[in-house]
Amino acid sequence: MELFKSLSTVATAASFACLATGVQAETWKYAIEVSQGDIQDMYAQEFKKRIEAKTDGDVEVKIYYGGTLGTSADATELVADGALQFANISLGHLGTFVPEIQLFSIPFILSENNEVNKQLMTDSSTVYQGMEQSFSSTGLRLMSIYSEGEDAWAANREVHAPADLDNFKMRILVSPLQVEAFKDLGASPTPLPFGEIYGALQLKMIDGVGQPISSVYQSKFFEVTDYLISARHQLFTSSIITGDDWFQDQPAERQQLIRDTMTEVTHYMMDEVPRLEQEFLARILKEKPEMTYISLNESERNAFRARAEQTRKKFVDMTDGKGQQILTDFLAERAELEQRLN
Known part of the structure; x- marks a missing residue:
């Protein structure tokens, strides 16, 4: 206000x-x-x-x-x-x-x-x-x-491991690498316009969507899903x-x-x-107490992390020879900042 x-x-x-x-x-x-x-x-x-x-x-x-x-x-x-x-x-x-x-x-x-x-x-x-x-x-x-916050999964079924994403239709953006990334994680990526997500979840045409928790609340996706899963695999950028x-x-x-x-x-x-995420999560759980919130532990996250190594290789292949240098330089920047900023 x-x-x-x-x-x-x-x-x-x-x-x-x-x-x-x-x-x-x-x-x-x-x-x-x-x-x-x-x-x-x-x-x-x-x-x-x-x-x-x-x-x-x-x-x-x-x-x-x-x-x-x-x-x-x-x-x-x-x-x-x-x-x-x-x-x-x-x-x-x-x-x-x-x-x-x-x-x-x-x-x-x-x-x-x-x-x-x-x-x-x-x-x-x-x-x-x-x-x-x-x-x-x-x-x-x-x-x-x-x-915009963590890319959390609002889903119609429980997910703890890549095997749980078998035949799981995950709505994604129209992005070539995102298609491959979710295949690598174990899901069946399903590109769909944003305006169609609510109806598709409601009719079980898709099994889940990755969105910031703020969007899961504002777009009412929690109304038509049973689980909100935090894998902390990605930020919604x-x-x-x-x-x-x-x-x-x-x-x-x-x-x-x-x-x-x-x-x-x-x-x-x-x-x-981060503060807004907690506020929106609290609103979701208050308005739908039966919603199950799942935060994956480190062992569960590591299983998905191992799968993501394949996606790095696909990024290199998709970027006409530029990708390997970009990936190497970016990871070096990240490592230097992590060391400097502790």
């Missing part, structure tokens, strides 16, 4: 400033994949608040919610064309445009240290310098990556992208302002997400 009060105050101040000067605020259009109240929305609202305050009302950020501007692929193309300034795109979707970014679809690729992941997602030279040319060739620029041409046309100080603000918001939200 305090967040939205402060946003209202900033917006009102910006309106008065524009009236006083007679100058119309520049509007930046920002699309997210989900509805109001989700973590993507919280990220967008925090970015809006900070940018509008830092520019003294010279910029207004207008947020468009899930589906308003079409699919995630549509939003990505609008960004590349300059018709949309920013879009929050899940990395599984983005991997169809830039195959190397599917690095984040490999299970167990990230650290279990949140501070390490914050640095990797905002300042990894492997990602931001090493993949820059691949992004710019599609008209895109990667501004930030952040975690999202990206903020902009158009490369649009960004290059901005003055240097404005470019730096955007970069700095994205980093600030990413660090802020990744500190908030």
Whole structure:
């Protein structure tokens, strides 16, 4: 509530400033994949608040919610064309445009240290310098990556081991590597549009879906599943992208302002997400007491971790010879940060 009060105050101040000067605020259009109240929305609202305050009302950020501007692929193309300034795109979707970014679809690729992941997602030279040319060739620029929380499984049956995923239809994003990753974990990956997940779970057309706990709650997937399984195999990662041409046309100080603000918001939200996860989990268990929450132990997780080694090899094969260097460099960055940040 305090967040939205402060946003209202900033917006009102910006309106008065524009009236006083007679100058119309520049509007930046920002699309997210989900509805109001989700973590993507919280990220967008925090970015809006900070940018509008830092520019003294010279910029207004207008947020468009899930589906308003079409699919995630549509939003990505609008960004590349300059018709949309920013879009929050899940990395599984983005991997169809830039195959190397599917690095984040490999299970167990990230650290279990949140501070390490914050640095990797905002300042990894492997990602931001090493993949820059691949992004710019599609008209895109990667501004930030952040975690919406653990990719938990809302499921219609209990899972403790890879064998439990035999003939298990797991809804996934349309991402070549994510298909292979869930095959490697033992499941039958089933690409499906987000809007069809609830009905498919209800009708038992699929057996489960991997989503942040916030999304399991906000999208009501817990209503039509019996188990919520925490394998802690992966973070649900999202990206903020902009158009490369649009960004290059901005003055240097404005470019730096955007970069700095994205980093600030990413660090802020990744500190908030663990607390928000617990709040959403508590709401799920309160509203559906019969829901069974399963947190896999280390032995159970190790069985899935061993399977993920196959996915690393497939990532290398899918990235035209670039993948091995990317994987090696990224793991080296992670190890150095883990040692330095303890």
